[in-house]
Amino acid sequence: MKRRLPILALAVALAAGAAYGHDAANGAAQDAAHGAGHQGAAHEGSAPAIGHPGDPAKAARTIDVTMTDAMRFSPAVLVVKRGETVRIVARNEGRLEHELVLGTDEDLREHAEAMRKSSEMAHAEPNMLRVKPGGKAELTWTFDQAGRVPFACLIPGHFEAGMKGEVDVR
Numbered sequence: 001m002k003r004r005l006p007i008l009a010l011a012v013a014l015a016a017g018a019a020y021g022h023d024a025a026n027g028a029a030q031d032a033a034h035g036a037g038h039q040g041a042a043h044e045g046s047a048p049a050i051g052h053p054g055d056p057a058k059a060a061r062t063i064d065v066t067m068t069d070a071m072r073f074s075p076a077v078l079v080v081k082r083g084e085t086v087r088i089v090a091r092n093e094g095r096l097e098h099e100l101v102l103g104t105d106e107d108l109r110e111h112a113e114a115m116r117k118s119s120e121m122a123h124a125e126p127n128m129l130r131v132k133p134g135g136k137a138e139l140t141w142t143f144d145q146a147g148r149v150p151f152a153c154l155i156p157g158h159f160e161a162g163m164k165g166e167v168d169v170r
């Protein structure tokens, strides 16, 4: 098993490159962030961009997302207004567990890597939800800045299969 990890990591790196390669500017930013990543705070410069946990009482609306064993979110692009607090309700229509994690591309990649090293890694953070087959879960988030906020299912194999989407903050 251990011998396979570098190959998996490479495959994921390639997949991530393919998935995000269309955005050259973003790719350059990621490269820059990667280069600077070990100088200090790992999330410096990236954390504020995705927003922060929202107060459920202030959620202006609910966005429904479905998750499937085809390793897709539907819709894959969620449009919100800058500053808006929304409740994201995810329904799992598959027979596998799925999750939805908000984060920068870099954060998601790092998190996916950690998940592969410890697939039973238990975690519960405000920026994520995990849904059992046939179930639903929700999170409330405030999107502070215009731009794209990626999200993905980081269960091993799912991220690599393209189970990702983004919030388009306008």
Ligand SMILES: [Cu+2]
Binding pocket: 071, 097, 098, 099, 153, 154, 155, 158, 159, 163
């Ligand atoms: Cu999944």
